[in-house]
Amino acid sequence: MNVRTKILVLMMVLAALPMSSNAQTPEFPMGWNMGVDTETDAPPTFDLDLEGKATIEFWIDNQNLYSLTLEIEYDIPFDGSVNGPDTVEVSSQSNESFEFSVHGVNVASFTAGISDYFTIDATVTAWGPTPATPGDSKDAEGNLTIPMVVDLAVDLAEPTGPMNAGTTTSLAATVSNSGNAADSVFKSTITDSCPLLEISGEDDLENIAIEANGNMTVFLNISSSASHPTKNCVIEISIQSKGDIDAGRSETADSAEVTLRVVEDRGGSGDDGDNDDNSQSNSDDSDEGGDVVSQNWTPLWPGAVIIAPILAAFNRKKLL
Numbered sequence: 001m002n003v004r005t006k007i008l009v010l011m012m013v014l015a016a017l018p019m020s021s022n023a024q025t026p027e028f029p030m031g032w033n034m035g036v037d038t039e040t041d042a043p044p045t046f047d048l049d050l051e052g053k054a055t056i057e058f059w060i061d062n063q064n065l066y067s068l069t070l071e072i073e074y075d076i077p078f079d080g081s082v083n084g085p086d087t088v089e090v091s092s093q094s095n096e097s098f099e100f101s102v103h104g105v106n107v108a109s110f111t112a113g114i115s116d117y118f119t120i121d122a123t124v125t126a127w128g129p130t131p132a133t134p135g136d137s138k139d140a141e142g143n144l145t146i147p148m149v150v151d152l153a154v155d156l157a158e159p160t161g162p163m164n165a166g167t168t169t170s171l172a173a174t175v176s177n178s179g180n181a182a183d184s185v186f187k188s189t190i191t192d193s194c195p196l197l198e199i200s201g202e203d204d205l206e207n208i209a210i211e212a213n214g215n216m217t218v219f220l221n222i223s224s225s226a227s228h229p230t231k232n233c234v235i236e237i238s239i240q241s242k243g244d245i246d247a248g249r250s251e252t253a254d255s256a257e258v259t260l261r262v263v264e265d266r267g268g269s270g271d272d273g274d275n276d277d278n279s280q281s282n283s284d285d286s287d288e289g290g291d292v293v294s295q296n297w298t299p300l301w302p303g304a305v306i307i308a309p310i311l312a313a314f315n316r317k318k319l320l
Helices: 005-018 243-245 271-284 306-318
Strands: 034-035 046-047 052-061 067-076 081-083 087-090 094-103 115-127 137-145 152-156 167-176 184-191 197-202 217-225 230-240 254-263
Touching: 046 052, 052 067, 052 087, 052 115, 052 137, 052 306, 067 094, 081 115, 152 230, 167 254, 184 243, 197 230, 197 254, 230 243, 243 254
Parallel strands: 046 137, 152 254
Antiparallel strands: 034 052, 052 094, 067 087, 067 115, 081 094, 115 137, 152 167, 167 217, 184 230, 197 217, 230 254
8 A cells, every 4th residue: 555545544534533622512501481371373362251251371481500480460451350470480490380360351341352462571589599680571471352242132012001802913122232242133032822812023133233232123013813812911022142152052142021911802793602711711811990992882871761751651541
């Protein structure tokens, strides 16, 4: 092997040896950080419930070689209050979570769907056993969102008086929205205690947007059969809110009822067999006075009281 070849082999061996003197020691992660727990990568957003409450967690990651003591302050929107730790301690080389709750937000006084930031501020007050003055500070934030408050109410106007059997009348039904967003009646249902009574028009309340603090009124058409007995009929209306349905709730939003007096038609010459049933119904449902809307009889002429004795005397003379 010549000299030139030996030099090339030596250079290759040297190149293969580790360069320990030039190797860099890896940096150990230091410092601390904080954030708000969230299940997604999106900015943390929390919906307040209908009572104006929410529970939130935040984390503090301490990668220092000593523990940290931190003072915590909260800034809550919508005039809300908070229950949570004022001071926390995080061990070295650890990531710890802490919980606080928001409460006292009057969600009905804010428009549904609006959001505002909350902020958590953490300030280091001690590095291990050594007080920190001034201390390092960091903060984390998220959103609080106002929920939709469903508050539909329904009202039936009181009847102005009794109705005759075989006639029609109407009742005003009013739906008002005291919630914090536009809403509508998903379903309106009418029931009554009299089978010979027919009521329609309640579906005119459905699927009409009612703005917050607004209302709408429709008139229900009421028809009674000519053979309807005298009876107190209880009419009830109930409504479901579309806001409830969209939120997965199927309960009744509100209901109202009134009593309508139906008076039988006494001017007809119906079958006497039906009158027995009507008489029994009248006995069960009659009230004192004010029920008879029309009667089929003619009052006696006052002059008949004078003429009757004269005619009787004249006929007696003829007999004698």
